[in-house]
Amino acid sequence: MxxxxxxxxxxxxxxxxxxSVPDLAQATNNMLTTLGKSTYPIETIRNWVGNGSRMLVERALVGSVEVAEGQLSKEEADHAEKVFFDAYAKVSGDNxxxxxxxxxxxxxxxxxxxxxxxxxxxxxxxxxxxxxxxxxxxxxxxxxxxxxxxxxxxxxxxxxxxxxxxxxxxxxxxxxxxxxxxxxxxxxxxxxxxxxxxxxxxxxxxxxxxxxxxxxxxxxxxxxxxxxxx
CATH class of the missing domain: 3.40.50.1000 (HAD superfamily/HAD-like)
Structure with a gap:
């Protein structure tokens, strides 16, 4: 060649x-817990990573890699993303x-x-x-x-x-x-x-x-x- x-x-x-999945998963589950929602295993969250934080948050909120148009309101996603940022900032990064x-x-x-x-x-x-x-x-x-x-x-x-x-x-x-x-x-x-x-x-x-x-x-x-x- x-x-x-x-x-x-x-x-x-x-x-x-x-x-970075272990720390992202911890922050994601901490966000979900704060919002009163069910958490997910790390291997599930691993499949949601790669399109940026907003998409990770939206996938976690609906529990699927596919997020349909109109499935979440902008206000709901905005709030959850802020909670995620706060949670991720508090993760040590050791993992x-x-x-x-x-x-x-x-x-x-x-x-x-x-x-x-x-x-x-x-x-x-x-x-x-x-x-x-x-x-x-x-x-x-x-x-x-x-x-x-x-x-x-x-x-x-x-x-x-x-x-x-x-x-x-x-x-x-x-x-x-x-x-x-x-x-x-x-x-x-x-x-x-x-x-x-x-x-x-x-x-x-x-x-x-x-x-x-x-x-x-x-x-x-x-x-x-x-x-x-x-």
Missing amino acids: TAVKKELLIFDLDGTLID TVAYPNVSEGLKKLKQAGFTLALVTNKPSQFVPKILESFGWSELFTEVLGGDSLPTKKPDPEPLRHVCRTLQTAPEHAVMIGDSKNDIFAGQNANIDTLGLSYGYNYGQDIRELKPTAAFDDFQGLVDWVITEYT
Whole structure:
């Protein structure tokens, strides 16, 4: 395979670099308890993660990954989201862990000369603490949360915004993530996409979405990127 040289690697966060489901599940169930609703097992909540906090909250309120139009009022969802934010802010974060080889891999990619950026659908207020806890704050040149712009993944605009900000042509950028939101955002932005199979993709094999390449572990991705893109 002959690949165009890449300069910019744009990473997703949850399900790609970190497994945050234990803490998200705790905050979700704390929210539900506060609202007087039934709670759910962590594996159920795992299937609701990936589209940002608002969608997680709405799925928890209805108890399903599918939320029908008009099933919830805006007022109900707004209130529940505020309760969720309060609950998530109080979670220690001790149960959020980096996937194997991620810290070493990010540093290796940075040392290889790539610019690293982060585009997550997680609300931006929660991102700095997470990056700091893993010692990653200095690795990312640009960081966008799900509320940093009017739209979020799978809309391509966050990726285009990063490319414009860092003055990198799309053909020299790569989107790396674990879900259809990441792959669709990259494909719609006309940039290469690399999928990771271990994250949160609603039970669907990431390879079915036809990313440029897919990997079962982060170390394999890092080795491939350095071989193919430098």
